[in-house]
Amino acid sequence: MIHDNAIIDPMARLASDVRVDPWSIIGADVEIESGTWIGSHCVINGPTTIGRDNHIHPFNSIGGIPQDKKYGGEHTLLTIGDRNVIREYCTFNRGTVQGGGITKVGNDNWIMAYAHIAHDCRIGNDVIIANGTTLAGHVLVEDYVTLGGFTLIHQFCTIGAYSFSGGGSAIAKDVLPYTMVAGNHAKPYGINVVGLKRRGFDSATVQKLREAYKIIYNRGNTLDKALLELEDMASEGDGIGRIIDFLRHSSRGVVR
Template sequence: MIHPQAVVDPRAELADDVTVGPFAVIGADVRIDSGTTIGPHAVIEGPTRIGKDNRIYQFVSLGAAPQDKKYKGEATELIIGDRNLIREYCTFNRGTVQDLGYTQVGDDNWIMAYVHLAHDCVVGNHTIFANGATLAGHVTIEDYAILGGFSLIHQFVRVGAYAFTGMGSAVSRDVPPYVTASGNLAKPHGLNAEGLRRNGFTGEQISRLRHAYKTLYRAGLRLEEAMDALRADAGHPEIERLLRFLESSKRSIIR
């Protein structure tokens, strides 16, 4: 399953059915689980852990040292889960000891060409990153979020679950769950209602989230006042998710 023109370090650990294309380079301290395919000319450096049934295309660079001037060669990690699709020219860097010590990608993510994940980023499950989406360091992208092409996410920013960023958005503050954001700098542009419908949210849930969006953005309330109003509707999981996000925001949210 390993092409004779691939270079695999003897200290790498690959499951028996991993496929490695020609001219790919797999470094030491790389572990790749069963069913994963590595395309031609891909370069994977360690320490890196890659799960099952991932499809990694040609010319991808995974596990390179973080682009951080404080990095001094520490053995930080890149961790990738299962069933991810990673297209051409993506670059995922390892973490730094100043933060998490790892960069992590969950399961079932669809990551298109030229996407960059900097150090200490955490990507959840079932996300979609369109071509050229770029994460600075220390970014968190929650489950089912979608980043439009060439979205730029500032360091330490979080993008909430089921949120959506439009093409070319520059995001410098947290994007709450369920919200559509776009622009440079990104501003809120309504609820991601179509994304919610596609992911099985009921009409009642979407109606409740529309009301929450209006409370947060259109009622003329300060953020703390809006959060107090939202707490009155606590008990619904989708509202509780939104409140947890708002309460834990360190950079504040797009407004």
């Protein structure tokens, strides 16, 4: 399963059925689990762990040192979960000690060509990252997010679950769960109705999220007043609690 023209460091640990195509280089302290395919001309440096059944297409740079001038050669990590598709020419960097020492990519993500995942980023599960999207350091992308092509995200931003960014967005603040943003700088454009319906949200829940959006954005409320109204309308499983928690814990403020 490993082509004769691939270069595998003796200290790398690959499951017996991992496939590595020609001209790829797997460095020391790299672990790749069963069912994963590494296309040609990839470079994977350690310490990096890659889970099961991933498809890593040609010309990717995985596990490179962080693009951070403070980095001094410390032992930091990149971890990639299971069943991810990583298309051509992506760059995934390891973490820094200042950011916790780990860059983490979850499961079942679809990451298109030319994406950049910087040091200390955390990508959840079932995320779609379209071509040319760039995440600066320490960005958190929660589950079921869709980032349109050439989206740019500032350091330390959090992109809330089930949200959507339009192509070419420049995001400098946190993005509320369930919402759509677009533009440079990004502004909110309502609830991600199409995305929520695709994920099985019923009409009543979507309507309640729309009402929450109006409370936050359309009625001139202060954040404190909006939170009080959201708390009054929240019930278990309707998504409002997630919005309340997000607003309370946002460190950069939310896109407005």
